[in-house]
Amino acid sequence: MVDKAEVVSTQSILEHVDSPNDLKKLTIDELKFLAEEVREKIISSVSKTGGHLGAGLGVVELSIAIHHVFDTPNDKLIWDVGHQCYPHKILTGRKKEIEKVRQEDGISGFTKRSESKYDPFGAGHSSTSISAGLGMAVARDLQCKDNHVICVIGDGSMSAGMAFEAMNNAGSQNSRLVVILNDNDMSIAPPVGALSSYLTRLISSRPYMTLRQMAMGVASKFPKAVERTAKKAEEYARTLVAGSGGLFEELGFYYVGPVDGHNLDDLTTILGNIKDFEDARPILLHVVTQKGKGYKPAEEQPSKYHGVGRFDVESGEIVTDSDANITYTSTFSQCLIDEAKKDDAIVAITAAMPSGTGLDKFAKEFPTRMFDVGIAEQHAITFAAGLAADGVKPFVAMYSSFLQRAYDQLLHDVVLQNLPVRFAIDRGGFVGNDGATHHGVFDIALTANLPNLVAMAPSSQQELADMVATAASYNDGPSMLRYPKGSGLTDNLIQGRIIEIGKGKIISEGSKIAVLNLGARLPAVLTSANELLEHGVKLTVVDARFIAPIDTALIDELAKNHEYLVVIEEGVKCGFGASVMQYLSDNAYLDSGKLKVRCFNIEDPFIEQASMDRQYEMARLDAKNITSRILTLLNRKKLSAVS
Template identity: 55%
Template sequence: MTVPTGIFDVTQPRPTLDSLKSPADLRRINAHDLQQVADELRAETINAVAVTGGHLGASLGVIELTVALHYVFDTPNDKLIWDVGHQAYPHKILTGRRDRIRTLRQGGGLSGFTKRSESEYDSFGAAHSSTSISAGLGMAVARDLKGANNNVIAVIGDGAISAGMAYEAMNNAGAMGRRLIVILNDNEMSIAPPVGAMSNYLARLLSSPTFMSLRDIGKQVAEHLPTFLKDRAAKAEELARGFVTGGTLFEELGFYYVGVVDGHDLNQLVPILENVREADIGPILVHVRTQKGKGYAPAEASNDKYHGVVKFDVATGKQNKTKSAAPSYTKVFGDYLVKEAQADDRIVAITAAMPSGTGVDVFAKAFPDRAFDVGIAEQHAVTFAAGLATQGFKPFAAIYSTFLQRAYDQIVHDVALQRLPVRFAIDRAGLVGADGPTHAGSFDVTYLGCLPDFVIMAAADEVELANMVATAAAIDDRPSAFRYPRGDGIGLPLPERGQPLEIGRGRIVREGNTVALVSLGGRLAECLKAADVLAAHGISTTVADARFAKPLDHDLLNRLAKNHELLITIEEGSIGGFGSYVLQYLTDAGALDQAGFKVRSMVLPDEFIDHDSPPAMYAKAGLDANGIVSKVFAAFGQKSEPMIARSADVAVSSAFGGVSERKRRMAEALQSSGSSNGNA
């Protein structure tokens, strides 16, 4: 496909957009020029995302809506909240960040989501869904308590509004009656009749001050009618509006419903939003119909593949996806779950609105009756899985680590406390790159590990993942979880079918006798690199793959503690996880009482790490091979420069002397390599 470029060409001038440095500038232009702004903004968004990658389809779907919102409302005094935030690229361009938009999702660049520290126009940080109405209601109450008069506008997508939290917020907002505007951006779900001239006319009519006033007068008159007439009048009015708008549900929750509005027609959007801005009748929901990928043919034709994109060619729409010799971990999970399900018809798969992101789409093609997408509802997904488990089925709940956090109470009470064999396939473990800290899988080992009788595994490579799928399928007396990183495997040949692992048993990958590196999960390859560098300096290193964070392999730990002078645990998770469990065990076992034995743990630092490439993020976290080598040297009282980059310059201080014969030999080996600066 060749796409007519026109104004999509980055070299083409964008005179109207060039004149806008802030939304205040936008509000000074003639309303007739707004479509030109939208056209240029769409072209700028396409060209920017072509350079950086990111969430394209959703952003293109809200171009006109973004222009209209900033034109009608006095941002940032009026608070504009974007749910999820992945549709906020046009918003970023209009709010003074156009000069940095091609740093989107790059190290040191703009976040791919809204971020309060990035701009005063980002009223609320968001990367998980369904939070905007709750946050907006909080802001509206704060406004009223301060005696202010600004507007609060929450923009929520049709997918995000499927989550229970959105309805909790709407129920609360409706009961409070606070002035709050919710924009329902409907771009996929068939929850309303098709948009047309009549529905646009009705939406404009329903939002007009005259109609709102008449409806309010009608309610006041009805209050003085006999009860049976008042009830009938209310039901008749509700039924009539429900037939033409589909808004009965929102009205029942206490919102004044306006819709359906063509979200790409500025001639409709602007006056309706102006009417809503001036209304003072409590919470209002404006139902806007948009199209993901609007205005860019490849994205319109395949809105799923263009929801999130890598760098692409604007003229053809072809994405520059790098080919890998190894399958992604997500695909390995999907493929091997299918293999297990072929042998066991009790296996079912559950996802929370992420079938392709979790590999459940692969399972669904093979077993459509045994795959369940419950929407953006992680809490429901977990308890739904628990219900299946009570009836003898084997549910696999495939949920990103960062999203599983949303269902923690259900994991505790509905799964762990009842000891139900729900299997959690935890995708995106560890640091995830361009999506940044909101999507990092940093905490799952910590928050699951404190739950009694939970089996927790972490895959070091794709073969281990295949085996862990089989292991989880075989665990039928308690809950289990296995975690794996984003991205591709390391290229190992895959077995025909995974083999169940012995519960709580790790493996030795490389034998040594001085330093023991015990890895949990995807840092094993970096441990092996570090071991190579240490070996070059005479430091004999054992590398072990723990496989299980819980239960721990006590025999392995005892052996390593007995035969090594230094044991270091390495994991791509927060403090309180695997390393903490190992330290607790070794302390209780008395291993730390041994003279000359040291233990260290390497975890993610106690901070949220900004988006960057995964290697850069792990380097910053100190969880790459260089960081591991440095940790070994520091444990023996010695500083070192990055060993992978400079493995020749090594110096040893007198801290090595006098501890043991082995350490003296290691010090001699290190000193023999020499040093150029005495502080390697």
């Protein structure tokens, strides 16, 4: 590489880049130095805030090349998942803001329409980019506009059904669309499945595109030549399709590649050619990159540095919380291993999240009983339904927010047929810095009214252990455990004990006012109960344990013996509280007006990135707010005798 001093007169190129327009003026050598600075900026920022590291480092050159060649924001650039968008944010006027990425007063860690005109589509969940891009391409055509639409999707995200549904549609839509497949041969974990093997064969069966091939030009060969010498152009297109089968070509795409995704000379040349491509057809550019590129620890351990907490740049050491090893996730993982040791029929399924769900440990113990199906939540659930239909006991572990994608599979394939699939739904409630796209706040409302489903929400890690044992033993239909991120009430964790289906638990008995709490807000409720004692209020506190079926006998008791009933849950309205209200209303408890009922739940499910504690505070579900809301309800502001 040439010496920086010979190329640039300024110490920092990035300092002078405030928008993609500033990239247009830079030479390729200057762009290369810019890439170094962007990398440094990402590493130093993420080391202080935590966040997604490896994916962004892998697309620094690609981000620069796209913004150098295309005319964003007029040309629409869509990043799949959005976790790799840090270089894009730095280049599109957010280089200062990146220092507060994922912080309460900072910017999102994903692309977001409300954040910037350079983010034409918000993301967080994977494999949506081609569908959204095709929509924008067709909208452009309908409105006779002439902008480009570029989607960048990783090889992991490409494995999802939705990406294939979109390609299937795009291939027959006659719309100009650029899909860039960013192939780093990694998902969060190593990628799985036949597509991954196909891509590996594709890359190894031919060298990177040569500059000569690029100079010949995709555009000059296709659109004009198509008219003149259609056959020749078609042949040329075929020579660009490597390996046998030409999967992408069969789906109706022009395939171009593979291209070295870190070589700015090549990237800018080929993207320039693609920009001139006029044919009303989708084109797939296959770029090969390295996840974590430019930061040794992330290159060497791409899974570990996919998403990180704060870390020391020199050593790469990640700062972990002291109790990080005993989370709800690790309790689930350990208890499932314990159950699987006793019962050979138990298997585990993840949709590309072995470490996030704790199933990586299960895989070590039982390699043949663990299935990573790729980013394919819908398939994961129906696959589990098939297993359960033939005598196997599947535990499907996934994050609450990703379960949303597979609601029909849950309902139609499992619940309707009453198949004993066990769901371990992690990250229920607020999730902190990932923000609104990743909160698990809809699951209670989505499952509370499903017949057949036994749905549990532990208030502590011991309760979770008990519920894993209960789900393992319950074979009469589907069951679900739903638990939060992080840890809570872990004292003296003992092996799981089977609990009675549909039975809640009285924690403390008071009078006049009862709190029926569902899930992991219980520690906050108990703190509040103590605070309220000082105000002369003694709460009855009940751990509901079950989203469904609800404990009607217990609710009868609470309704008969109290004037006030407060239902607390870490989910949106129309969830567990609504089930309780429905029961009370159906059974005439509300007719006389003697019983006053309130539901404290999540009013704004789209609270932005912040710490989990702050999010619960904003939702008024922290101890302090629970106390003051109960005092307001009782119209009690001052200390008085315990009632």
